[in-house]
Amino acid sequence: MDHFARKLLAWYDRHHRDLPWRVGPADKAEGTLPDPYHVWLSEIMLQQTTVQAVKPYFDKFLARWPRVDDLAAADTDAVMAAWAGLGYYARARNLKKCAEVLARDHGGRFPDTFDDLKALPGIGDYTAAAIAAIAFDRPEAVVDGNVERVVTRLFAIETPLPSAKPEIRARTKEMTPQERPGDFAQAMMDLGATLCTPKRPACVLCPLREECTALAGDDPQRFPLKMPKAARPVRRGAAFVAETADRKILLRTRTEKGLLGGMAEVPTTGWTARTDGETGTDAAPFAADWRSKGEVVHVFTHFELRLAVFHAERAEGPVSGGRWTKIAALGEEALPSVMKKAITQAIPDAFKASRERP
DNA sequence: AATACGTGGCC
């Protein structure tokens, strides 16, 4: 085992984070490996998502679907609703598909190699390596955003991301030990998350400070270098919150593919790049006494949405392609955050009401 | 290979 791995594992034994899906080094020393289902579920949720955001969702999913077979047998709508708010909803659809494949073709068990894991829906290079290393003790190179930061600093890699990825992978592979590869992967990620942070890294506490090339230089924080990002355009549209006298609102389900795929929404116009600011009620789903309720702004990864919100009270009647849903039952719907924002703008107590009547 | 894909927290 090389110098880096030995020092890092010693640090991990003392300073590892305790996380709900993790088996700590003390328990692992007695031969206990974490449940692959827990590792998989957490890794999918953690893709581009903070630990803090994931925790309550992980607990909720595990309580409701304790084993992968339970998830395979679940209603897709229920899974989407449980995922609502966590973002990147293709993850939830692939999670369900993956559970079904495992239940049908693998007897409800996870494969234990990188290649077989990577063949599953929603599992890419990172997640396949992470599950293989953490749940099955296989010495795979696990490279996430934390590892990219740690490694580019350790070796002062001047190539910007994403061009530097092959070099980072090669370096990580060299460092990954045959023994405790799962702990090593988690140690690298813990180091990146707690000490080798993007801003103001705590180098004085770092177990690798003596061998860090970036620290020997003048400014470790400048790593990793990154290619400049494209500007985020603004798109505009209108959302229509139709409410009946008995407190129902009109919802639709978005198509499976694309933005917010398979999630619930209130009727909206298209979201276009036009900047004239003109958003009228001509595109409303039906004629009603639409009242303007102002605008909500929501920032997606690649554009900013400014949604003009309209509210109609005492709306009624059958509407094709939509469903009238009790405001008190909105908590069971797969509503993404942007839609909760729009509904709250029109009906401030909408989600308070749904909480009061479980 | 470059782009689409959410959300919330932080400074």
Added chain:
DNA sequence: TGGCCAAGTAT
């Protein structure tokens, strides 16, 4: 306060 960032994947 606006940009950056978080355990990436699919196409």
